[in-house]
Structures are given as C-alpha cells and as structure tokens.
Amino acid sequence: MNSINGLFIVSAMMIASLCAPCQAAITHQSWGVTADDGRAAELFTLTNSGGMKVRITNYGGVIVSMEVPGRDGALANVVQGFDSLADYTSADYIRANGHYGSIIGRFANRIHGAKITLDGKSYALDPDKNGDLDQGGIMAYFRQVFAATPHDGAEPSLVLRRTDPDGFMGFPGTVQVTVTYTLTRSNVLRIDYRATTDKKTVINLINHSYFNLAGSGTVDGESLQLFAHHFTPIDSGSIPTGEIRDVTGSDFDFTQATVLGPRLASAEPQIAGKKGLDHNFVIDGTPGRLRIAVRLSDPGSARVLEVWTTQPGVQVYSGNSVRPKVALDKGWVPHGAISFQTQHYPDSPNHPNFPSTELAPGQVFHEITEFRFPKQGR
Numbered sequence: 001m002n003s004i005n006g007l008f009i010v011s012a013m014m015i016a017s018l019c020a021p022c023q024a025a026i027t028h029q030s031w032g033v034t035a036d037d038g039r040a041a042e043l044f045t046l047t048n049s050g051g052m053k054v055r056i057t058n059y060g061g062v063i064v065s066m067e068v069p070g071r072d073g074a075l076a077n078v079v080q081g082f083d084s085l086a087d088y089t090s091a092d093y094i095r096a097n098g099h100y101g102s103i104i105g106r107f108a109n110r111i112h113g114a115k116i117t118l119d120g121k122s123y124a125l126d127p128d129k130n131g132d133l134d135q136g137g138i139m140a141y142f143r144q145v146f147a148a149t150p151h152d153g154a155e156p157s158l159v160l161r162r163t164d165p166d167g168f169m170g171f172p173g174t175v176q177v178t179v180t181y182t183l184t185r186s187n188v189l190r191i192d193y194r195a196t197t198d199k200k201t202v203i204n205l206i207n208h209s210y211f212n213l214a215g216s217g218t219v220d221g222e223s224l225q226l227f228a229h230h231f232t233p234i235d236s237g238s239i240p241t242g243e244i245r246d247v248t249g250s251d252f253d254f255t256q257a258t259v260l261g262p263r264l265a266s267a268e269p270q271i272a273g274k275k276g277l278d279h280n281f282v283i284d285g286t287p288g289r290l291r292i293a294v295r296l297s298d299p300g301s302a303r304v305l306e307v308w309t310t311q312p313g314v315q316v317y318s319g320n321s322v323r324p325k326v327a328l329d330k331g332w333v334p335h336g337a338i339s340f341q342t343q344h345y346p347d348s349p350n351h352p353n354f355p356s357t358e359l360a361p362g363q364v365f366h367e368i369t370e371f372r373f374p375k376q377g378r
Helices: 003-020 085-089 092-095 260-264 326-331
Strands: 025-033 040-047 052-056 065-067 073-076 115-119 122-123 147-151 157-166 175-183 188-197 223-227 230-232 278-282 291-299 304-309 312-317 338-343 365-372
Touching: 003 291, 025 147, 040 147, 040 175, 065 326, 092 326, 115 260, 122 312, 223 260, 223 312, 291 312, 291 338, 304 338
Parallel strands: none
Antiparallel strands: 025 040, 040 052, 052 065, 065 073, 115 122, 147 157, 157 175, 175 188, 188 365, 223 291, 230 278, 278 312, 291 304, 304 365, 312 338
16 A cells, blocks of 8 residues: 555544544543542543533532534634642642632622621621632632532433532521533533522522633634623722623623724723723523523634523633633633633622522522534534
C-alpha cells in the first residue's frame, strides 16, 4: 500500500470515527476526598449518541467539563474546569472564592447586610468581608457533597440531593433540594432545580459555569445576544440599587448579536468599574415559562450556545479577574470565559419590586435552565 492510499484510509477512518453513533450512557468513578475534611466524592460522565460528553461531580454539583462538537465535528471542552477534586477544595481555591461550574445556594449572588426579615423576624446570615452574604455563605452548596443517583438510558441523567438543615449559614427552615442534570440526544444539558421547606425561607439556586466556545483564548471575538431589554444597576459593592433600567442606547444593549471585546472595554461607568460585565439582566417574557435568555456564538468553531430558562434573570459575568492559583497555572486570563447564571435578582429580599424569592411550607421551588448547543445552520 503506497503512502497516499494509506493516508486516505487513515483519514477515512478518522472521519468515520467522528461520524459513528456513540453509545449514550452515564458512568462514574471515585474522585478522591475533600482537602478540608476528607469527604468522598464521585465523578460522573454523561455521554449522548452524538458524542457530546459532560463530566459532573457530586461535590458542589460542579460541571467539570463539557465536550461539544464544532464545525468539523471535533470535540472541544467549552467550560472552564479543573483536573482533580483537590483543585476545587484547596485552601487557596476557597480563599479566592472559586465557584467554577458549581451549584450555588441556598441563596446565590448577594444579599446586602447578610440579613433577611420574614414575617417580622430577622435572620443573620453568613457575612463576607464586606458584611454581605455572597453566594450562600462560606460553606454553602458549592462546598457540599450531594447524594447522587445516576440514571442510564438514551438521555442519561444525574440526580443530586441535599438536605439543608434549619439554621445552616443562618437560613431558616430545613430545605430538601434536588438538582437533576440530563443530557439529551439533541445536545442539551438540562438542569432541573426543585426544593421544599418546612419553614418560610428564601431560595435562589444557580449554576456557575464559565463558557468559552472556542475552547481556549478569550471570548473577546465571540458574539453575545441577550433577550433582555432591562438590567439592574449596581452600587460600588455590586449590590443592586433597586432600579430596573432600560438598556436601549447603552452599552448594556445586547438585544442584537454584538462582538464582546469592545463592549467589555467600554468606558460606561458600570462596566468600566467592573472591568467588564457583572450584572443581572431581566429576561424578556414571562418568568416560569421556558424561554431563551442568551445566545453566544463563536465564528471560528461555529459553535453556538443558547441558554433557555424559566428564571426571571441572568447574571452575565465576563470573568473579569482570575484569582485561584489553579486557574492562573492553567494560563487563564481575564475575559477567558463568560458565565450565564440564570437566577432571581440579587438582593431580592431587600427589594419588594423584584420577583419574590420566598418559599413557604407546601410550596415547591421549581426552575429549569437548559444549555443548548444547536447544530450549525439551525
């Protein structure tokens, strides 16, 4: 066999391997123990028939990696994640406030003054260095090991459960939380959040994944469209002022697909002060209905991410700083990825004009977010 024929055969085999159907499945393996107190965690791999592959650990419900095909069918990891459990549980990572890929709760984002009042009773929460609640508290869900149940099949899923005790991080009520990840045959990772309580409380659950559709570099050349005509401005402490502002005519207007780089370098005070985006946008349409919130596209790979959700808002954070040593060691830089945290608005308990985050006994908190990767040309 001459070299040309040999090269042709090898190339054909590579193309066939890319195109051949994969077996949809979920597998799991031990992933070591946490650095702080030796809790055992597992790593689960969900694969669909198209070859898309998602790795999730029951430590913090973290999405560790998400491999998605591009224009040529080749897979690339489009979320930022780390290689070992130790990377997520080191003292440096915790000190640097790392939340890559994790589930945040019982209350995501911020509550001013780390205090809530329900039916006239005040509850002191876990304050950060600024005196506010940040991402649920120092031992919140991103540092918890969830009970995990895998479900195999054509659309594999992973069910994570946690009983959040009354008084944990200061929150009232024992809350039963279920987070279900499902990888569909159509390249959708669905996250289904459910929770109940035995005492009135507040709740706001999100996923904190960072996306780069090219798989490397920065997101400056990627285009962002937000299906949001309003956002909630913030003060110097990143706390919403209570205003709901129209984006029209401002650098917060992403209602048409917009290349990110120039906007992240905007002189607009709200953006310049954060060195990029770190703001809650009010998603168009009716909260509680599944609707599109975000479309991110990369011209080089032709990958597209659509974020659909039932939530009322989405925190868009353009990775404006890189603090954990493990991230710096990977060579990650500011604006190396962008996060779309579908949510209720930050500091909602202190703003009656924001959608309520209260949950009472007999009610069910239920929200869905989907990360969709439509095929090129759709």
